[in-house]
Amino acid sequence: MALSIEELKAAILKKAQTAPKPQLYIKDFYACDPDSKPRVVKNAANDLVKEGKMMFWSSGSTTMYAMKDRIKDEEGAGGVN
Amino acid sequence: MAKHETPLLDELEKGPWPSFVTDIKRQAEKNPDCWDILGQVELSYKERITHWKHGGIVGVFGYGGGIVGRYSDMPKRFPGVEHFHTVRLAQPASKYYSTKHLRDICDLWEKYGSGMTNMHGSTGDIIMLGCRTEALEPFFYDLTHNLQQDLGGSGSNLRTPANCLGQSRCEWACYDTEEACHHLTMHYQDEIHRPAFPYKFKFKFSGCPNDCVAAIARSDVAVIGTWRDNIRIDQAAVKEYIAGNIPGNGGAHAGRDWGKFDIKKEVIDLCPTECMWMEGGELKIDDSECTRCMHCLNVMPRALRPGADQGATICCGAKAPILDGAQFATLIVPFMKVSADNEFEELIEFIEKIWDWWMEVGKNRERVGETMQRIGLPTFIKVMDLEPIPQHVKEPRSNPYVFWQEEEVEGGFSRDVDEFRARHAA
Numbered sequence: 001m002a003l004s005i006e007e008l009k010a011a012i013l014k015k016a017q018t019a020p021k022p023q024l025y026i027k028d029f030y031a032c033d034p035d036s037k038p039r040v041v042k043n044a045a046n047d048l049v050k051e052g053k054m055m056f057w058s059s060g061s062t063t064m065y066a067m068k069d070r071i072k073d074e075e076g077a078g079g080v081n
Numbered sequence: 082m083a084k085h086e087t088p089l090l091d092e093l094e095k096g097p098w099p100s101f102v103t104d105i106k107r108q109a110e111k112n113p114d115c116w117d118i119l120g121q122v123e124l125s126y127k128e129r130i131t132h133w134k135h136g137g138i139v140g141v142f143g144y145g146g147g148i149v150g151r152y153s154d155m156p157k158r159f160p161g162v163e164h165f166h167t168v169r170l171a172q173p174a175s176k177y178y179s180t181k182h183l184r185d186i187c188d189l190w191e192k193y194g195s196g197m198t199n200m201h202g203s204t205g206d207i208i209m210l211g212c213r214t215e216a217l218e219p220f221f222y223d224l225t226h227n228l229q230q231d232l233g234g235s236g237s238n239l240r241t242p243a244n245c246l247g248q249s250r251c252e253w254a255c256y257d258t259e260e261a262c263h264h265l266t267m268h269y270q271d272e273i274h275r276p277a278f279p280y281k282f283k284f285k286f287s288g289c290p291n292d293c294v295a296a297i298a299r300s301d302v303a304v305i306g307t308w309r310d311n312i313r314i315d316q317a318a319v320k321e322y323i324a325g326n327i328p329g330n331g332g333a334h335a336g337r338d339w340g341k342f343d344i345k346k347e348v349i350d351l352c353p354t355e356c357m358w359m360e361g362g363e364l365k366i367d368d369s370e371c372t373r374c375m376h377c378l379n380v381m382p383r384a385l386r387p388g389a390d391q392g393a394t395i396c397c398g399a400k401a402p403i404l405d406g407a408q409f410a411t412l413i414v415p416f417m418k419v420s421a422d423n424e425f426e427e428l429i430e431f432i433e434k435i436w437d438w439w440m441e442v443g444k445n446r447e448r449v450g451e452t453m454q455r456i457g458l459p460t461f462i463k464v465m466d467l468e469p470i471p472q473h474v475k476e477p478r479s480n481p482y483v484f485w486q487e488e489e490v491e492g493g494f495s496r497d498v499d500e501f502r503a504r505h506a507a
Contacts, residue, residue, distance in 0.1 A: 025279070026277075026278075027443075027444075027445055038440035039437070039440060042277050046275045046276070049145065049275075050143065056140060056145040056236070057138050058136060058138075058140070058145070058146070058149065058236040059136035060135050060149035060150075060167075060236065061235075061280070062280060062445070063146070063237040063238065063276035068138075
């Protein structure tokens, strides 16, 4: 059975805090609840950004998610966008 | 007065073409920060390495796209480009805007940014080049409140949908591209402004197979107008073209004498499927062989028109990366009615089926065309709940094996092997 939205958000935050890499793709969060549809996971992750608990990190071509205290600003990724 | 010596860039001003170097120098007279663009680019030309970094957490509140962070890796030497973020503005449908609106945008950008622009980016956005982080929010406020314009897409978002002039100006448009583009833009605001996918996703709307927005080459879902009945022929106008009373190509290329119009040489012999001929003084077309190349319609627009039963062909999976791997879209649906009457329901259902599949199986930074290629067209067609049709076949089959699905095999894949081997020794 799929997690509730609040449970899913908690699982996403835990993953964002503990993953070895500070920036994660949306697909990295799918494993937080294999029973939730990708679109539900995406909406939960975007809600966490709206709530100020996570941030988007964008290279221009791809967007990743990160905890604010785990990344530094003013970084470039390289590549096309 | 130039702030940096730029001998290499100066060479680029010597040719016959307009030069971005001249443009930047002109802008630097107004905004001295622009000298540092020239200084940094000159250094990159000299050292053959870029000094730009891009990417970051910059953006405006509530949005997860539209701003691309850019920074100099030599901010002390080039302080004017320490922050040089790009802002993408959603272009109006068909890129219609008044000169007043354009001036207002430029004035706003001179107030908050470098004043440098790029009209238009490859997705169609109006690109504003060079802004400091602290100027982003005030710029966005004025843009949305005073100019009623929005940011475009970037990152793993749905990118700003683009369309041709469509029925607003063009007699060949087979559906209302502007209505379709506007409707889907409004319908997918969340996907445009916040990341939703493994990578970027684009739709483009062309009204006819001339494909003036290059949808077939650049978009993940290309909606290209077409017809499924016969090309409408005005035989009287055909005779007028042959007699030279109507100029070919709508009078284009008229700066030179091309000689008398020759329908055989200029139209019939150039038909890629050789489906046209003259018979009894009339132009005949075998429409079942027509591939919608549009050449004959382009040459004789007053004699030939698209058929009356109009809709769109849907092709999927194009991409046009600069470095490598460009690919054209693959035809998926030969004909679909595209109409505002049902709020583009069929198209929206089609798009969302692709998204559900791609979000599940697409790899990070993989365009949907790459996912289709990796997993295979047969699976994609099945996922889309479509029946395979001859138009899906790119070339004759070269693989001798036939792969059956379990439901197609009597007894499925769980037959008793021992019982089988009793009759057929290994």
